[in-house]
Amino acid sequence: MTVMHVRRLLPQRITLRARLTLIYGGLFFAAGIVLLGSTYALFHQQISSGGSVRFASLGPGESPPTIGKGTTVTANGDTLTGGDAEKFLVSERSRIENAATTSLITQGGIALAIVGGVAVGFGWLIAGRTLAPLRQVTETARRIAAAPVAERGLHERIALRGPDDEVKDLADTFDTMVERLDRSFAGQRRFVANASHELRTPLTLSRAMVEVAMHRKSASPDLVQLGDDLLEINGRHERLITGLLLLASSENEVIQQAPVDLADVVEHVVADTAREADATGVVVTEDLDETVVSGDALLLERLVQNLVENGIRHNVAADGWVRVTTRMGNDATVHLEVSNTGPDVPPYDIPMLFEPFRRLDNDRLATAKGAGLGLSIVRSVAAAHQGDVVAEPRQGGGLVVRVTLPAATDA
Template sequence: MSPDPVSAARGPRRVTLQARLTLIYGGLFLVAGLVLLGATYALFSQQITRTGAKVLARTEIPPGTGGTGGTGGKDAAADQSWRLTVNGTPMDPGLAEKWMRDQQATLHKAATTSLLTFGASALLVVGGAAAGFGWLVAGRVLAPLHRVTDTARRIAAAPAADRGLHERIALRGPDDEVKGLADAFDTMVERLDRSFDGQRRFVANASHELRTPLTLGRALVELAMHRPAACEHVTTLGEDLLQINSRHERLITGLLVLAGSEREIVERLPVDLADVVGHVAAQIEVEAKEAGVTVRERAGEAPTAGDALLLERLVHNLVENGIRHNLPGGGWVRVASRTRADGLVEVEVANTGPVVPAYEVPSLFEPFRRLPGDRVVTAKGAGLGLSIVRSVARAHDGDAVVRPRPGGGLVVTVTLPHSPHGPPPAGQPGE
């Protein structure tokens, strides 16, 4: 019968991890058993032969002095007899049998007691040594599994998708089950990396390509509105079209920022979040007044390191969301930065607004998600605000947390690592 072509293509049969462990532990127990057997045999033999009493001694009785034989020379052999002595002293023949039984019992008890004592000691020593050696061998054999687990945890905990998915196990060693698992894991991560990277490139390229027709459309609408012959109806329609165009531009800008924020921050510069909070509060003051919302600023020193433009976008989105998702007149937004006692820095934005159910809070970080029936002051949002906030925070090794505010509204807290460096020099981003 011809060999299986599939099996032949796989190459020679490999020694599996299970078989290797079986051989290792089987060999350890075999060696331990041989050592224990040899030690027991040596100790038992030594104890049996260690005796100082002569139990039996052969003596000759001269002819004519004892026994029943005559005086003839031919009966000399018969005139020989045995006499039991203890340390050279003759013993009464009637007590010989009892004495021998006692000596045998004493010798047997001493030998078995020594065998049990020394055998148990040898068993404990050899068993402990075998267990320790087996522990070391098992740890060495299973070390690749720990490497696979540690790599998987680092990828899962990576704040930026690019940083985690670029990592590989690249395990070297025999072609066993562990290496097969590591190779399969690397293949899966590589495919995920290509998939996510392709999605980000598509979003970025599509957003860039859409900017051109939007810019052209805005120019045509403005041209039509400013013609001398343009009637009021055309002007009104043009204003509506410009608002729609502006909304689409913000959507594209948000997609670009979201795609860029999911990448690792390679160059990190010192940034004080207090400066960012003050800059954003001044920049968004006009929009807040138009919406009838008061912005309360409390900028405390909060030095960190990262991309100043992305951090500004983070704070801007938080304050902008607080203004747009607020009460129609009379509401407020509070934005504050501080350094916490645990060494982290944070930006906290709270606002008045409608009551938000706790079960709806986790969905706020998803792109293009809105609360059902929420009341917003303006309809300029693209549904990417908090998604961008969380992506930017995680790209800077931080995180964003949202909780409902008692009485209505939200409280969003962004925590980032503290940087001991001072603010950047004049002219650098973040000023």
């Protein structure tokens, strides 16, 4: 049998509980063997150093006979003297020693095995009770790590109760770390939301002032052109602020859910973006099946709109197209796929596209194509609905973006 086969037969993972049980049992059996060996050595020494032994077999009412030095009475009542007595004593001592040794080793070994098995069982139970707090820590950390959004499960705490020992210190330290992370993420979301709200007011005022100045009868053509440029810049900033607000809100859990047919949402979005598609020469096609999910209709509409707008804006100049499909999966899921023609996208650049303010050309400025929040919002909305989104390069250029969402339970 080769080394590889031996490794396959061996268990891949031995739990800490099993290792502690093996250690407890090994130490107990080692101590028991040492105890039996010591008892045997002391017994053998005591037997070897013993003097003459007299044996007599007396009946009821009989008085022991008078025996002189070097005389021995056997169990049968025979009296032995001289060399016969010494030989008898030696044979009797050897017989007793062998019987005691056999009894000590055999019965002691059986007793050691029985008590050792009981000790291993108790060791398994005690190890389980001792490691129970560690399992609680592990399960809490696993639930936090399995949350669809990184900060979604940070509200959980271990709150371990028990003796003030090293395990409780570990749990309390973990709770403190998670609490600080939770406060940090919550503060970041509040800052984005508050900053976005505060910035929308001056942008609205500046738009109104520019429009008033442009529509004056005395406005010169240069002033009107300047107003158009300012309104375009103002519109980009408004889109950026709207994207930030939506990104902050989509990272919260969707509490109020309603059945939403993604096919209807796609039809509405395609009709809404038809003017932009016609202006850029991009053909948008649909292949839709009824796909009902539970969620927020506005957020889901924004998800589809961002994908379709990205497909239109990041496309080729001629013969460009965007294809949108919806399908029901076999595992109670809904699949939305948006593919488009466009420039070649390296596979290693795709994760970067889902980060806020990141684009394929590493441009971090807001342009006419968007503010760099489209796919970030898509991922946040999908995660808020317990879904997932993946993208991959399309052969020939462009992207294929697939969104998977849980189907409505009453669909």
